[in-house]
Amino acid sequence: MTSLMPTRRRVRPSSGPRSWGMVLGAVLAILAVLMGALGPVFAPHSPTATVGVPGLAPGGGFVFGLDMQGRDVLTRVLYGGRSTLLLGATATLLTYALGISVGLLAGFVDNVLDPILMRTMDVLLSIPALLVMLLLATGLGNSPAVLILGAILVLAPGVARIVRAATQEVAGRGYVEAAVARGERTSAVLRREILPNIVPPIIADLGIRFSWSIILIASVNFLGLGIRPPTPDWGVMISENRVIIPTNPMAVVAPSLMLAVLVIAVNLLGDGLVRRFGRRGGGS
Numbered sequence: 408m409t410s411l412m413p414t415r416r417r418v419r420p421s422s423g424p425r426s427w428g429m430v431l432g433a434v435l436a437i438l439a440v441l442m443g444a445l446g447p448v449f450a451p452h453s454p455t456a457t458v459g460v461p462g463l464a465p466g467g468g469f470v471f472g473l474d475m476q477g478r479d480v481l482t483r484v485l486y487g488g489r490s491t492l493l494l495g496a497t498a499t500l501l502t503y504a505l506g507i508s509v510g511l512l513a514g515f516v517d518n519v520l521d522p523i524l525m526r527t528m529d530v531l532l533s534i535p536a537l538l539v540m541l542l543l544a545t546g547l548g549n550s551p552a553v554l555i556l557g558a559i560l561v562l563a564p565g566v567a568r569i570v571r572a573a574t575q576e577v578a579g580r581g582y583v584e585a586a587v588a589r590g591e592r593t594s595a596v597l598r599r600e601i602l603p604n605i606v607p608p609i610i611a612d613l614g615i616r617f618s619w620s621i622i623l624i625a626s627v628n629f630l631g632l633g634i635r636p637p638t639p640d641w642g643v644m645i646s647e648n649r650v651i652i653p654t655n656p657m658a659v660v661a662p663s664l665m666l667a668v669l670v671i672a673v674n675l676l677g678d679g680l681v682r683r684f685g686r687r688g689g690g691s
Contacts, residue, residue, distance in 0.1 A: 426679070429676060429679020429680070429683075431675055432671070432679060433676050435671070436669075436673060436676050439492065440492065442485065442488045442665075443489045443493070444489070446484075446488055446489065447486050447489065450479075450486060451481065452478070452482045453482070454482050454483050456479075457477040458477060458478065458479055459477050460473065461477040461651070462474070462475060463477070465657055471658065475648050475650060476637070478637075480644075480657060483639040484644070487639040487662060488665065490638065491621060491625065491642070491665075491669070494554055494555060494620075495620045495624060496617070498555045498620040498624065501559050502559050502563045502616060503566055503609070503613070503616070505559060505563045506562070506563040506566025506567040506569075506570060507609070509524050509528065509563070509567040510566065510568070510573075513525050513571045514571035514572070514575045515575075515596070516593065524567070528563075531560055531561070531563075532565065537626060537627075539560055539561050540554070540558070540561065540627045541627070541630070543557040544557065544627055549634070549635050554624050554633050558619075558620045558624060561619075562616050565616070566609075566612065569608055569612055570608075570609065573608045574605060577601050577604050577605055578601065582600055583600045583601060586599070586600050614674050614676060614680075618673050621669060625640075625641060627642070628640050628641075628642030629643070629646040630646070641663075641666050642666070644659070644661075645662050645663055645666075
């Protein structure tokens with residue numbers, strides 16, 4: 408006898424354009440990392456060697472032509488990815504180390520520490536990002552450490568606010584209250600009960616922060632207040648080769664495209680991870 412009750416069909420996650428976007432982002436991100444790690448191995452010349460006429464257009468054995476100093480643009484693009492990725496990744500990791508620590512404490516410890524920490528973060532948020540970077544670069548000099556410090560001061564407040572909000576939401580749940588009632592230390596509660604349960608919003612924000620760190624550092628390098636020539640860096644290449652755009656636009660287009668591809672890859676990958684984490688954490 409056939410039942411007249413409607414049956415529930417299990418809906419499988421779609422593998423449409425959003426999934427393909429994540430795959431594309433992952434592929435592009437892997438290629439960017441491989442270029443940063445292995446690019447110098449395949450570079451045809453030294454990144455600081457003058458090999459021809461400055462501003463030479465592509466051709467004659469030079470795929471992207473020569474820059475304003477007569478150096479091979481392809482070589483400098485292959486070398487420039489290393490500094491961009493290292494600085495961006497280091498700044499992002501340290502940003503999250505600071506932002507997560509501040510956000511967890513401010514969101515869980517209900518005392519005077521919360522307003523002190525968050526008002527400090529609000530002050531940093533009120534200062535334009537590029538102004539912070541320029542002030543540090545002007546006052547402390549041009550160095551990778553100063554670029555990383557500037558990116559941390561600019562990006563950590565946003566991370567702290569997100570983590571604080573997520574912590575406050577989780578802190579009222581039963582398993583957290585049970586851990587507190589058992590007498591567990593605050594550090595143990597934050598590490599074991601709260602932090603693992605606020606991973607999705609952190610992952611959701613990760614791609615944006617990494618992209619911003621790359622853009623900020625590249626912007627300061629473009630203005631000539633970051634990494635000093637002749638160190639190969641994509642932002643520095645865009646700045647120093649502007650004068651030869653009429654004769655060899657690839658000297659500017661190539662590093663610009665690499666920066667754009669890297670930022671797009673990180674955003675696509677981050678968006679895909681957010682959707683995957685959200686789907687797993689949604690429950691039924």
